[in-house]
Amino acid sequence: MAFTIKVNNKSHRVDVDGDTPLLWVLRDVLGMTGTKFGCGMALCGACTVHVDGAAVRSCVTPIDSIGTSKITTIEAIGTTAAGAKIQKAWLDREVVQCGYCQSGQIMSASALLARNPHPTDSDIDDAMSGNICRCGTYVRIREAIKHAAQSI
Ligand code: FES
Ligand code: FES
DSSP: OEEEEEETTEEEEEEOOTTOBHHHIIIIISOOTTSOOSOSSSSSOTTEEEETTEEEEGGGOBGGGTTTOEEEOTTTGGGSHHHHHHHHHHHHTTOOSSOTTHHHHHHHHHHHHHHOSSOOHHHHHHHHTTOOOTTOOHHHHHHHHHHHHHTO
């Protein structure tokens, strides 16, 4: 079945089954491999993208649920105001270790900052609790989000 989806401000026509997860479409059909596969069950956050600005787990989001919503991935998050601040803060605070979880971390953090420019510790915990990091970069992630918030 054919679907037209808008990803990073560009329309793409894809021919896949309606229950195909958005993550599969991004990676295998469109070749956008910045978004990562971790668990495939909405448990780790590695696959996080934005749908109309909200952080969603693309591994459990069927393509036929997208409709005309705007999808943003890690490839374009730096073009948004909050995303650019988060990416700079990630570099300033040297957050990344192995890097595998970090696309998802940045997408969740960017969505948080876009809707709440000055998050409390509790707001950060709520927004980031579903993003798992096997390398344990959580302390630096929190510092980087606060650093980004100070620059707003
Ligand atoms: S791969 Fe989607 S939440 Fe883990
Ligand atoms: S940086 Fe390695 S899993 Fe998070």
